[in-house]
Amino acid sequence: MSFGHEIYVSKASMGLSVKILTSIVFLLVAMLVLASIHFYFEDRFSSEVLAGILGIAVCIIVVPYMYAPKMYVLTHRGLVIRRILNDIFIPYSEMKNVDIISYEKQSTATDIKLWGSSGFYGFFGQFKMIKLGYVNLYLTDIKKCLLIEKVNGEKYIISPEKPDMFLRIIKGYMKLRGRERTMQTYEPAYSLIKLYMELG
Incomplete structure (x- = not known):
């Protein structure tokens, strides 16, 4: 859909608070993934559980990104x-x-x-x-x-x-x-x- 001729464009650059909050979420998700992989290799998690956790982690990272202003x-x-x-x-x-x-x-x-x-x-x-x-x-x-x-x-x-x-x-x-x-x-x-x- 055409919204018209572009006159002025601005990036949606992250401010300091957003950068900090985003970094914290990435860190927590990374810790969750690493812990899940560790438990899987120790046979404390099944492959199905690991796949489910990895799927949730991907959704947490990807879905908000798709709807965030760019x-x-x-x-x-x-x-x-x-x-x-x-x-x-x-x-x-x-x-x-x-x-x-x-x-x-x-x-x-x-x-x-x-x-x-x-x-x-x-x-x-x-x-x-x-x-x-x-x-x-x-x-x-x-x-x-x-x-x-x-x-x-x-x-x-x-x-x-x-x-x-x-x-x-x-x-x-x-x-x-x-x-x-x-x-x-x-x-x-x-x-x-x-x-x-x-x-x-």
Whole structure:
């Protein structure tokens, strides 16, 4: 599926806290695998048990990686959160508000993860946060957070490498989309020129 012409691309780089949490999980899984192999050679585990443990270990490592954000892409149509499985697309026309936020100030110890990851490869999935309500997290660095609120009330938090640049481009396109809603066709090149004029 085409999400439009790419305008700006940012990697979903891991921040320090995510790197630490991810390393800890890898270490624990490696210890589990090594211990299981050791017990197998001591005839304390059957081959079926070893295969089951190895299968679980692979799932723990691979499945979250497939759904973790890998890149954030701004096109002439909207924001694309790139993942190995199932990219997420948010059109500019559906965005109500965009702001840079402090994740540390918005998150609390009583926030609830409904599904997803709480630090392994990043923070992604759906969370119920005390201060923000239901939020879809797709971030890998808690120091660089951008909150996107849609017209329907849905909220997303991402972490591009340059949140300020993302904010300027998104707001510029939100203005353009608002002005061009009455147009029958949408001209990417025309809109890009208009955006550059808006951003100076």
